[in-house]
Amino acid sequence: MDKLQWEAILNQVQKPGRYTGGEMNSIIKDKRDVDIRFAFCFPDVYEIGMSHLGMKILYSALNAMDGVWCERVFAPWDDMEAKMREHHLPLYALESKDALHHFDFIGFTMQYELSYTNVLNMLDLGGVELLAQNRGEDDPFVIIGGPCAYNSEPLADFVDIVSLGEGEEALCELMVLYRESKQQGLTRKQFLRRVADLDGFYVPCFYEVTYKADNTIQAVTPLDGVPATIRKRIIDDLDTAHYPEAFVTPYIEVVHDRAVQEIFRGCIRGCRFCQAGYVYRPVREKSPEVINKQARSLCDMGGYEEVSLSSLSTSDYRQLPQLLEQMLSWTEPEKINISLPSLRVDNFPRELMERIQSVRKSGLTFAPEAGTQRLRDVINKNITEEEVLRTAETAFSGGNTGVKLYFMMGLPTETMEDVEGIAHLSQKVVDTFYHMPNRPKGKGVTVSSSVSGFVPKPFTPFQWEPQDTVEQLKEKQKHLVQTVTSRKISLSWHDAQVSNLEGIFARGDRRLGKVLLEAQKRGCKFDSWGEFFNYEKWMAIFSDLEIDPAFYNARKREFDEVLPWSHIDIGVTAEFLKRENVKAHEGKTTPHCREQCAGCGANRLCEKGCE
Amino acid sequence: MDFIDVRMWFVKQGDLKYISHLDLQRFMQRALKRSGLPLWHTEGFNPHPYVTFALPLSLGQESRCESVDFRLTKPMSMHAIKSAMDKVMPQDMRVLSVAPPVQKAKMIAFAEYSICFPKWAWQQNAVADFLGQSEILVTKRTKKGGESTVDLAAALQEVSVAVREEDLVLSLRLPAGSSVNLNPSLLVGTIHEKVGQSPYGAQITRMAVFDINGELFS
Ligand code: SF4
Numbered sequence: 036m037d038k039l040q041w042e043a044i045l046n047q048v049q050k051p052g053r054y055t056g057g058e059m060n061s062i063i064k065d066k067r068d069v070d071i072r073f074a075f076c077f078p079d080v081y082e083i084g085m086s087h088l089g090m091k092i093l094y095s096a097l098n099a100m101d102g103v104w105c106e107r108v109f110a111p112w113d114d115m116e117a118k119m120r121e122h123h124l125p126l127y128a129l130e131s132k133d134a135l136h137h138f139d140f141i142g143f144t145m146q147y148e149l150s151y152t153n154v155l156n157m158l159d160l161g162g163v164e165l166l167a168q169n170r171g172e173d174d175p176f177v178i179i180g181g182p183c184a185y186n187s188e189p190l191a192d193f194v195d196i197v198s199l200g201e202g203e204e205a206l207c208e209l210m211v212l213y214r215e216s217k218q219q220g221l222t223r224k225q226f227l228r229r230v231a232d233l234d235g236f237y238v239p240c241f242y243e244v245t246y247k248a249d250n251t252i253q254a255v256t257p258l259d260g261v262p263a264t265i266r267k268r269i270i271d272d273l274d275t276a277h278y279p280e281a282f283v284t285p286y287i288e289v290v291h292d293r294a295v296q297e298i299f300r301g302c303i304r305g306c307r308f309c310q311a312g313y314v315y316r317p318v319r320e321k322s323p324e325v326i327n328k329q330a331r332s333l334c335d336m337g338g339y340e341e342v343s344l345s346s347l348s349t350s351d352y353r354q355l356p357q358l359l360e361q362m363l364s365w366t367e368p369e370k371i372n373i374s375l376p377s378l379r380v381d382n383f384p385r386e387l388m389e390r391i392q393s394v395r396k397s398g399l400t401f402a403p404e405a406g407t408q409r410l411r412d413v414i415n416k417n418i419t420e421e422e423v424l425r426t427a428e429t430a431f432s433g434g435n436t437g438v439k440l441y442f443m444m445g446l447p448t449e450t451m452e453d454v455e456g457i458a459h460l461s462q463k464v465v466d467t468f469y470h471m472p473n474r475p476k477g478k479g480v481t482v483s484s485s486v487s488g489f490v491p492k493p494f495t496p497f498q499w500e501p502q503d504t505v506e507q508l509k510e511k512q513k514h515l516v517q518t519v520t521s522r523k524i525s526l527s528w529h530d531a532q533v534s535n536l537e538g539i540f541a542r543g544d545r546r547l548g549k550v551l552l553e554a555q556k557r558g559c560k561f562d563s564w565g566e567f568f569n570y571e572k573w574m575a576i577f578s579d580l581e582i583d584p585a586f587y588n589a590r591k592r593e594f595d596e597v598l599p600w601s602h603i604d605i606g607v608t609a610e611f612l613k614r615e616n617v618k619a620h621e622g623k624t625t626p627h628c629r630e631q632c633a634g635c636g637a638n639r640l641c642e643k644g645c646e
Numbered sequence: 647m648d649f650i651d652v653r654m655w656f657v658k659q660g661d662l663k664y665i666s667h668l669d670l671q672r673f674m675q676r677a678l679k680r681s682g683l684p685l686w687h688t689e690g691f692n693p694h695p696y697v698t699f700a701l702p703l704s705l706g707q708e709s710r711c712e713s714v715d716f717r718l719t720k721p722m723s724m725h726a727i728k729s730a731m732d733k734v735m736p737q738d739m740r741v742l743s744v745a746p747p748v749q750k751a752k753m754i755a756f757a758e759y760s761i762c763f764p765k766w767a768w769q770q771n772a773v774a775d776f777l778g779q780s781e782i783l784v785t786k787r788t789k790k791g792g793e794s795t796v797d798l799a800a801a802l803q804e805v806s807v808a809v810r811e812e813d814l815v816l817s818l819r820l821p822a823g824s825s826v827n828l829n830p831s832l833l834v835g836t837i838h839e840k841v842g843q844s845p846y847g848a849q850i851t852r853m854a855v856f857d858i859n860g861e862l863f864s
Binding site: 039043045046051052054056059284287288292335336337340369370 | 661
């Protein structure tokens with residue numbers, strides 16, 4: 036790379052610190068000691084990617100291997116992209132500044148569907164052939180992982196390898212296999228064939244998909260003797276699993292700039308809309324001692340002022356008070372805040388609450404998800420109105436006057452009565468405030484209710500359900516606005532068109548590859564950013580290619596339909612998901628895993644079973 | 647509460663010139679925390695290590711003379727403080743020295759810059775002629791969003807226009823006080839406008855900072 040020209044470009048773009056690298060704890064290796072180069076890409080801007088825990092874990096795990104150098108790549112903002120294209124500067128990795136096409140592996144972590152176009156755009160900018168079938172012997176292997184990898188079919192044309200489940204052990208095994216295959220002089224195809232036999236790796240080119248006349252899938256046929264189903268990987272024992280001693284500490288401000296300490300994986304709750312609740316099962320905890328030691332190292336090495344305990348539901352960590360006691364012994368003198376996201380404050384010890392600043396504030400947000408008890412039973416969201424109001428009261432008596440409530444709209448079986456329930460519940464929170472004799476004086480209350488459109492996801496009990504159309508959602512939004520009478524309630528929505536596009540790709544199949552290719556050609560990128568999202572452009576592409584988007588999201592699927600992801604095994608069985616779907620329609624709840632095991636099947640993945 | 651004031655001098659160069667002043671502040675607080683020094687924290691709801699910078703440097707500019715003040719709760723030798731900070735400062739922001747502060751930051755009046763225009767040596771005479779004019783009027787945006795006209799010729803001091811291999815190198819002093827302050831990028835912009843666009847822009851490096859009496863700020 037021409038340094039002078041590069042600097043001249045950086046002088047003309049916003050936030051050049053996104054593109055320079057060189058942060059504390061970033062890893063530079065001597066190329067002479069390296070035989071495998073891995074470019075770990077996050078298909079969004081630096082500030083978002085650098086806040087992502089999974090990337091930090093895998094970056095650290097791969098770099099812990101001798102001879103493997105893992106570097107970071109983020110999507111350049113469009114001012115930078117324009118300059119790069121103008122000056123023929125290919126997309127490069129931050130550590131070595133080498134172009135993407137020089138790497139052995141290009142990995143993408145897929146966190147949301149609306150980043151698919153960024154994957155294609157980044158490959159294109161990096162000088163990498165987009166279609167996997169056109170890549171030659173010297174080209175990099177493109178590999179994806181993360182939540183969207185569980186149904187990677189829309190990306191199947193562009194990726195060589197899909198990593199299913201937790202990657203810290205699996206990716207290292209892949210590196211070993213690659214090294215061996217190189218030494219043995221295997222061809223690209225021969226190597227891929229071997230990868231298909233490695234646990235937790237799906238190689239789409241070895242699976243042929245055939246379709247029926249009605250466009251549903253006839254069969255997914257394994258070729259060349261590859262396994263018929265591919266099971267996700269999990270880490271058996273999180274205490275001994277690799278965890279970074281230090282995070283790359285960004286210079287520029289990023290979304291979450293703090294130490295993040297994972298405390299457990301999986302979730303016992305079983306909310307029926309939540310993909311994370313199923314794909315990360317079974318629940319496995321880290322011991323308080325390990326957590327405490329790892330968190331301390333992150334803080335010491337990063338100089339952070341805040342450490343956040345990360346999991347899907349903090350309150351379900353069984354030894355939380357013991358853990359906090361241990362951590363407070365050093366965070367208090369060092370003036371480090373502990374942040375506990377998604378904590379239920381109702382049964383949290385008072386004494387601890389007072390010592391943890393963030394908890395004093397955390398009564399502020401609450402996610403009832405649905406407005407009526409009936410609908411909360413349908414989605415198995417185990418929260419009662421009483422709990423919501425009690426928590427609000429705790430928050431108010433602590434001096435807070437703002438509460439944020441999260442809801443979804445378009446949930447299965449939803450009626451206008453349920454929609455009104457969102458307004459009513461919000462109103463009851465407002466009323467709770469005014470009924471309190473000891474409410475904060477001289478101040479009004481604000482209840483901010485944020486409503487997003489429900490998107491049915493693969494590997495949930497709702498994977499067969501139709502998604503509300505944009506028109507249906509808009510109708511419901513209108514109705515909700517009319518139901519809200521208090522000016523103390525402020526409503527906000529997610530864009531219904533965005534949810535619609537997300538829903539198409541979430542349950543999409545391989546035929547959507549053409550749509551993505553065309554979208555990249557027509558300049559779609561950063562679709563999760565309001566300033567770039569262009570719904571009309573997307574709909575024009577679907578109609579030009581004669582693909583009906585409603586086939587993917589607005590249609591009810593039958594239980595016996597072959598789903599595009601039916602050859603992927605996440606541990607939780609399809610039989611269990613069907614049972615849960617039926618119970619949902621009957622309005623019956625399922626107790627959480629520690630109350631009573633519901634027999635989802637995930638315990639088969641782990642020697643010691645569920646915790 | 648008692649504390650000891652410390653002033654640390656460091657460079658800011660290479661890729662780290664793309665770190666904004668605000669980001670530098672956060673970085674410095676973290677570096678101080680990592681150093682293990684007995685830091686004095688600000689009081690209040692959200693205590694953090696006290697740091698203050700003498701003269702903010704613009705994004706994209708390098709410096710050989712940045713300084714930051716912080717406070718310790720216990721006395722320590724300057725040497726020990728420097729070695730603690732050496733461990734946590736990156737190469738492109740390495741520590742030059744640590745000393746008790748002499749002047750107050752508000753005494754700062756001038757800064758000396760070196761401005762390099764890569765591969766632009768052939769414009770030496772044109773630039774020298776331009777800078778030699780008796781009046782160079784430019785419009786400057788003011789903090790309040792308005793505009794004002796300043797005469798660069800009157801503000802410039804100790805100007806030299808030299809050639810280093812293929813590059814053109816200016817050296818000069820500009821006002822950098824709290825009342826009058828001229829950013830060298832204003833001069834670069836004017837040269838690009840009036841003399842011509844250099845092929846690779848310009849690299850600005852702050853070389854030294856002086857007080858109102860012309861003494862080195864230290
Ligand atoms: S096997 Fe039982 S306890 Fe384990 S995750 Fe499934 S339902 Fe929960």
